[in-house]
Amino acid sequence: MLKRLVFVLGAELLVAVLLAVVPMAVDNSFMLGLLTLLAIYGILLIGLDITVGYLGQVNLAQAAFLGIGAYTAGIVVSRFGFTLIPALFAATAVGCLFGRLLAFPALRLEGPQFALSTLSFMALTTTVLNELEFLTKGAEGLQVPRPPIFGFMLETKGFYWLCLIFFILVWIAMKNLLTSQWGRAFEALRDSPIATDAMGIGAHRHKAIAFTIGSGLGSLAGGLYAFSMQFLQPQVFVYELMVILLLGVVLGGRKSLWGVFVGSTIIVLLPNLLSNLLLFEIFSGIGFLFALVAGIRGMVSRTTKPFQAAAPIIAMGLLVTLGLFTSNIEDWRKAIFALMLFAVMVGLPEGLMGFASRYLAKLFRIDPLPFPEQAEISDVLIRQETDGRPLLVLQDLKKYFGGVKAIDGITISVNSGEIHGLIGPNGSGKSTVVNVISGLYAPTSGEILFHGKILVKGSLLKVAQLGISRTFQNLQIFSELPVIDNVMVAMKSIYQTSLPFVLLGLGQKSIRRAQSESLAILDMVGLRDEARTIAKDLPYGAQRLLEIARALARRPDLLILDEPAAGLSQPDVKKLLKIIRKINELGITIILIEHHMEVVSEMCHIVTVLDYGKVIAQGKPDEIKRNPAVIEAYLGFASEPEKKGTISRDAIPELS
């Protein structure tokens, strides 16, 4: 614990103090210029890392937000005589506003579409800055005087300290934000937007907030940039700058403040590195050796694919050769960026800091923060009284996809406290029923009543917030998050801390509470010892249990389990059944979708059988097993019930 405090906070303090005293120790305007730029780029990249690292989306608009911030600050100062702090405030506010506006279309998009929409935004911004000459003076450029701050005029040194203070403040606020439930929600969003909604967190809202914060930081950096350069032209904030910014984030390491720091250091120093051939040779040589050693080790231990091992070696090798054969490496600047980025992207996806932090943690044997004490499960999932009355009622529910009638008028009533089985052959509409109830699809017609009231349609989020929780047949765990965070994040809407408080670091109490309760839930499903494991590293069966634990963290009235036993081994199925029973004993109503007949007959109080989108039978498990219509639906022909009265498991198709 102490060691951790010394190293983590110590390193931060040390760097902060070093950065602060440099101008006093060395009187060097060049150094000061670089450091100012470092602080500004630091803020800018922290903003970019929110979208690129935490949301996992390629954001090409950050350079535009730098421009928007810079021009806003420049215009309010030169036109309206703002002083420094109000001008920075205006820049940030305008950046947030545009970020929020861009978030509207970008919200629904993923991957290439998101990248394209941000790319067009950037191109649009450059055009507008260029053309609105009455405001921005267009290509001629805008001269920006550096305004006073509280009546003082800042000289180069003072202005550097101001930038540094902003950088440190942003660093602290982001550290608070990203280690909070908000930060977890951002990461959850990246791994599975659908599950983020289904866990009541709200994918759209968080994506919008993350993007807005990132854009706001970009514009804050822009404001500082304007007062640092004192001369603005639209052609500065273009694609090329954007590529360099991405280089910083990717090279330094995504999802890490230190990574951002390293990244901005690199992009600030790189041009100087390139103006000295010897220095360049040394660094590219080190890089090459590093790639070589890592590549060979990876190949020998078979942990990396041949391509992944070889590509960085080739890329770094090309860099070294380039240095040997060209006299003016500055001409090859872009190629050097590209090769470095390529090598890191392929060989070191976590970036320099991601790699270094793992190594350093091992080297100094720094333990992670201990967990708080585990809560009592009975305090977490308080036993609910059940009255046996209908909890969820589907009335003549229909869902058509074009001409396909996935559900064709079903009426089911699920009573409070029961385990209600929902079975049927493939394509019978089971999953569609679940997706309609949970709000992924809006029904074509029909009503759903929950607690006797009409349930909202077509909104995963709102349904989840009303107390219906679900798991997914095709796993939707937050695979990059540790197991415990998977559970904690589902509690986000339960322990709400508002954003300003979080930024100030006041959310710690609720985090610890969520942590201790999550441990209790994990204990119940038998994953207590895996709390720190990254979810994607869990075995398949354990991932299914994790989904259940996560759904439980919502404290639902109704839990929908979508084929929880699919793909599980026999012992795992046994474990699962025990857990389901335990959950039911807490008074939570369960809808269980299965085609393991054993599971259904052992667990369910009542079973509904679907075929071709219609209910073909309903009743106690024993009755269902003997129902000729059910047997025909499953086996394709009517037959006498077998002696034991069970349908052979092998006869049931396993494909989901």
Next chain:
Amino acid sequence: MDQIMVFQMMVSGAFMGLVYALVAYGFQLTYATGKSINFGQGELVMVSAFICLSLTNLGLPYGIMVLLGLLCGALLGLFVERSAVRLALEQKSEGWILLTIILGLLFFSVSENIWGRDDRPFPTPISSDAFQVFGISVTPVEISVAIGVFFIMGLIELFKRQTLLGKAFEAVSTDRDAAELMGISANRTVMLSYAISGVVAAMAGVLISPITTVGPTMASALVLKAFSVAVVAGLDSGFGVVAVGIFLGILESLTSYYIGSGWREVPGLTLLILALALRPTGIFGKAVIRKV
């Protein structure tokens, strides 16, 4: 007089629009099979054009130069697929977006150093002396663009429909998993699509170079508009890109005539963002159902 001017602008715009459509068509090919597009496609257009220029300077006849240029385009496409797209797709990550941007940057820098930073004229046997049709100036080069675009797109569509390999292409586009079960290698098909997409980029380079001259930045504006066309039409819209391409080309021309040439890019970019916001599958695209 003024009316003729407007028609003149529309005709010039439409010819440019065809080139946008061709590059956008290249995006469609790879999106269909690999659900990925090359963000550095503009650099492929540029590098192919430079290679063609060098081949011409070696004294090769125009026809052979074009064929070799298209071959180089295919090789470049394969290179992009192998080094930037395949690994990321296997890992199901979005890394390919960044990697294709990075490769674009690499191509840019390498050609800047090999061929220089200047724009250079591209010799062509086709005349660029304008002739008048109903008072509107049209150059034979522009007409060659139109013929070239339709020729190469028609050829590829024919290939997709009439050959076995082409049908495998269609199969993977429709349902990758099912195609794999049928013994079609999805990986190979993605490679094929990148190769054809490279050919399309090279063709765009050959067609447009006589008009725009050849230089490292020749395709950077072009590719932005091709993105717009591809997205607005829909990334699986087939010939829809031609209609949208021509429409965008005309819109752009009229914008620069009536509002000012600085605003030329604005309609395309705005349409792109609007299309993504309102109908991410595009005008001619098919709607998709979210599955879990």
Next chain:
Amino acid sequence: MKIQLKSIAVLMLAGAAAFSACGGGKSDVIKVAITGPFTGGSAPMGASMRDGAKLAIAEINAAGGIEINGKKLKIEAIERDDEAKNERGAIICQEFVAMKDLSGVIGTVNTGVVLAGDKYLQEKGITKIITPAAGSQSMTQWLNKGDKKGPVDLSIFRFAAYDDIQAAMVIEEAINRKLTRVAFFYDSTNYGKSGFDDMVNQNKKQGDKLQVAASEKFNIGDKDMTAQLLRAKSAGAQAILIWGIGPELAAIANGMAKINLRVPLIGGWPLSMSNFVDNAGKNGDGTIMPQTFIEEPITPKAKAFIEAYHKAYNVKRIPSPVSAAQGYDAVYIFAAAVSQAQSTDTKKIKLALEDLKKPVHGVITTWLKPYTKWDPNNVASHEAFTREQVVMGMVKDGRIIFANDADRQRLIKNASAVKGKDSK
């Protein structure tokens, strides 16, 4: 949370890199920084300027260097690529300021970069000769404007035919051709915009003889100028007067041919660059622009320079002859100032520059007292060029030739006259 200590190492690296970039040599050489865009769109100008300057430095060093207090010192060139980016320009100037023993700076192509960086040099009194950036603002930013007073002492000099001279010549040319209606074209860079303003002002000064048919802007990277040209055509323009910096100029010439607009094209000196001449091809023939140097060996000095350049850089044609010649002459002027000051101190060199006693034999002309003490009301005090060193060039068959043979004869005569007067 992550534990990361590498930051210390990174900081050390930062320090190391920064200091190594500053360099800490002794003052047994004369350190001159050459800066400009050596990569990117303006590279032909930047690189030609650099190469011209390096040619001069090599000649001076080959002759043993410059004698200061009885000791011959060689010139060391420090090259910095500003990538035509303002931000880089600002950082580079801060780097120059931090170099303790820097004697001076030569270069910069882009007016925006000048505006972003030069304030740092002026603040610390580092002598700089701007070449070939011609945009007026580069120097007029230091003038008294209304109640805003310019500095009384300025360490920034310019060695280029500044836009006001060039604009005057362009307007004059149009008037001499008896034109009455012209269209102004300019690119959307600082250079283009301020050149456009200069043309408008000059038109006013020369009696408003030209009616403005259209004022059209075009962007860097535009390939299709049909819209602007059609508007100019329908407004009845008899000539296109153009201010731009890049290959877009060629797109204008080609667009004019396409829409059959056969009127003269006259504009700023970048019309002489290879990316215009080559890309416009026969459409560019007859285009007229002011030049400070024409790649034609009319004088022995010019012949020697052109041959040396071709040989040193293995080219058959200088990418931007104007930039190369200006870079070359700027170094000789700077060297003369060092020699006169008998010091490598940048402030003393500045004083010497303001009062050069001996003529400097350059390739453009022989320079007699190019600069005087800075006067914040008269920009010409720190401008070397006057109308008489500038001639009109014309594009013909892929080369720039003298537009008026009279200019050519005048230069030949001047050269021989100076030679006769100055020969020992």
